[in-house]
Amino acid sequence: MPIRVAGAAAGALLALVSVAAAPAQAAGYRYWSFWESDGGKPWAYATQGPATARPADGDALGFRFAVSNGTDDTSLPSVAPDFPGICGDVAKKDGTKRIAVVVDFGGPADAPPGEAPPKKPVEVGCAEVREDATGAEALAAVAKPLRYDGSAMLCGIAGYPAHGCGEQVAEKSPAPAGSASPAAAEGSGGGPSFGVLAGGAAVLALGGAAIWKARRRA
Template sequence: MTATAVRTTTRVAGAAAGALLTLAGVAAAPAHAAGYRYWSYWESDGGTPWAYATQGPATARPADGDAVGFRFAVSAEADDTAKPTAAPDFARICANVVAKDGTKRIAVVIDFGGPADAPPGETPPAKRVTTGCAQVRPDATGAEALAAVAKPLRYGSGAMLCGIAGYPARGCGEEVGEEPTAAASPTASEKRDDGGGPSVGVLAGGAAVLALGGAAIWKARHRG
């Protein structure tokens, strides 16, 4: 076999193998994640709209007159995370708490989310949104303000907030899956072929690719 034939054979074999691997990957494509189920943390200076916090509640230190919000929901990314449904209205939430020297007042909004956000087997509290005015020391964190108005709190690794007022009882930032986006109702023939692996059509396509590759390799050898 000439050097040219060897190179041709190698290229054709590589292309055939690559095509087969691509087909196998399509057949075994896993389900995509819809997002994560967790408590998101929000901030406001008490008069501006909610803004997604750049720090977690364990390290953020809101100022006197600020509002902090916590929302339980399923979210894929920070830019599509659901905000608390109640406004960050410090004046209303803390209207009945008198300011004291050596303390600061923080308005706290807790939104437990709806049934669609609840983990399997759990139900959100009947009162979806609760508010409270935390009067805490001047250097207190958002987590300490939350603890002043809602207990018990449950934390996971890395100081991640997992539960507020006992909800949810289990889990912490778990991934939430969804069905493959390309899935469609199977036809009768697809149902007969369904055995947990690639469909007959995919395997037949792979066989055709290998057959074409083999023919090209045979021709390349005989040209040499």
């Protein structure tokens, strides 16, 4: 009898912790991410916006429209930063620079409600711009019109999407196993929240009381 009660208490505690640790629905943002490549290196997430970035001759810029949870899982442009392949036929002229530009419009799953990506999923071009031109100017030379919001955030490229800018959206799939839920994140060190610990303590206390009573009857 005492063993059964203790086992039930432990089982209840494990159930409480399991429920609290269940992954919550993740939230992401739908936006144009900005990528850079210097001298044929792989795509790297840009550390500044295209309006302030000043690429050099031979660099590549990538733009990808997607729903993302952050820089770690933002989708890369589907075309490699191949400057020779994109700008190889364009000769360098005095006072100008050549920038390879890749614009990836994403897939139907990334599109805002009521919109669809262009039939041509990727736009690639070689921008010939003055030597001090920004990344935004290089982009405009290949795929305009561009649309910005009041804070200069890039919202649309080549007319897509027609509306919205960086909206938060709910992911359909749950967060990966092991990721902290909002409640767990509030606790110190990412551990179980106070509610979980308090609930577990209550379960153990009830189990201990039952064991004590059973021993007295014996």
